[in-house]
Amino acid sequence: MAPILEVSAIAKRFGGVVALDGAGFSVDKPGIVALIGPNGAGKTTLFDIICGRQNADSGEVRFMGERVDGLPPFRLSRLGFARSFQECRVLPEATCLENMLFSAQDKTLRSEMAGIFRGRAHNRNTVDKARELLAMVGLERFSNRPASDLSFGQKRLVEIASTLMGAPKVLLLDEPASGVNPTLLNILHDFLLDQAPKMGLLLVVIEHNMEFIMSVAERIVVLHQGRVLEDGPPAAIQASPQVIEAYLS
Numbered sequence: 001m002a003p004i005l006e007v008s009a010i011a012k013r014f015g016g017v018v019a020l021d022g023a024g025f026s027v028d029k030p031g032i033v034a035l036i037g038p039n040g041a042g043k044t045t046l047f048d049i050i051c052g053r054q055n056a057d058s059g060e061v062r063f064m065g066e067r068v069d070g071l072p073p074f075r076l077s078r079l080g081f082a083r084s085f086q087e088c089r090v091l092p093e094a095t096c097l098e099n100m101l102f103s104a105q106d107k108t109l110r111s112e113m114a115g116i117f118r119g120r121a122h123n124r125n126t127v128d129k130a131r132e133l134l135a136m137v138g139l140e141r142f143s144n145r146p147a148s149d150l151s152f153g154q155k156r157l158v159e160i161a162s163t164l165m166g167a168p169k170v171l172l173l174d175e176p177a178s179g180v181n182p183t184l185l186n187i188l189h190d191f192l193l194d195q196a197p198k199m200g201l202l203l204v205v206i207e208h209n210m211e212f213i214m215s216v217a218e219r220i221v222v223l224h225q226g227r228v229l230e231d232g233p234p235a236a237i238q239a240s241p242q243v244i245e246a247y248l249s
C-alpha cells in the first residue's frame with residue numbers, strides 16, 4: 001500500500017536563500033512524527049508546501065500515492081489535510097464552541113454552524129463532538145465564553161482541538177507547545193497521544209520544545225539547512241552526534 005504521506009526531494013529558494021534543498025520523508029502509517037531542526041532549517045517552508053500554501057521549485061508531495069503538490073489549500077483540506085500555525089489563530093469574539101464549529105469543513109457542518117448562530121442546533125452530533133473535544137482539553141466550561149477570556153495556552157488548546165473537527169487524515173501542527181504553560185502542556189501531551197491513534201491520524205509536528213516532542217513523537221525527522229539530516233526514533237536522534245552538532249553550530 002502507498003505511504004500516507006510521501007514528501008520527496010523538495011527544493012525551494014527565496015531569491016538567493018536556499019530554504020529547502022532536496023528535503024523529503026515518507027510515512028506509512030498513522031502516528032506522531034516530529035519535524036525538528038535549528039532556526040531557519042526550512043521546517044515551516046516544508047509545512048507550507050505540504051499544505052499548499054507555497055509551491056515548491058521542484059520535488060513531489062504524495063498523499064496515499066496521489067500527487068498533491070501544487071493543489072490549492074481548500075482542495076487539500078477536502079482530501080483530509082489540516083494545519084495549525086505558529087501564531088495562534090482563534091477568533092477572539094467568538095465563543096470557544098463557535099471557534100470549534102468554524103473549523104468544521106464540510107457543508108453539513110457549515111449549515112449546523114448557521115443553525116447555532118440562529119439559536120438552534122439541528123445536528124447534536126456536531127455540537128456534541130465540539131463539546132467532547134473541548135472537554136478533552138479541559139475547556140468545556142468555557143464553551144459559551146468568548147475565546148478572548150482564555151489564556152494564550154488555553155486558546156492554543158482550543159485551536160488544536162478545533163483542527164480535529166473536520167476529522168483530518170494528516171494534521172500539521174506548527175509549534176503547538178510554544179507559549180503553553182507546563183500544566184496545559186501535560187493536557188496537550190495526553191490529548192495528542194490519545195487522539196492520533198483513535199482517529200487514525202498522521203500528526204506531523206514542528207516543535208522546539210525537545211522534552212515535549214521527544215515524549216510525544218515516535219519518530220523524529222531532523223531538518224538542517226534545507227535537508228534531512230537524520231530520521232529515526234527519539235533515542236537515536238538524541239544520541240546522534242550530527243544532530244547535536246547541527247544544534248550547536
Ligand SMILES: Nc1ncnc2c1ncn2[C@@H]1O[C@H](COP(=O)(O)OP(=O)(O)OP(=O)(O)O)[C@@H](O)[C@H]1O
Nearest residue numbers: 014017018019037038039040041042043044045046
Ligand atoms: N517568504 C520568505 N522570503 C524570504 N526568505 C524566506 C521566506 N520564508 C522563509 N525564508 C527563509 O528560508 C529559510 C527557512 O525558513 P523557515 O521559516 O522555513 O525555517 P524554520 O525551520 O521554520 O525556522 P524557525 O524554526 O525559526 O521557524 C530561512 O533562511 C528563512 O529566512
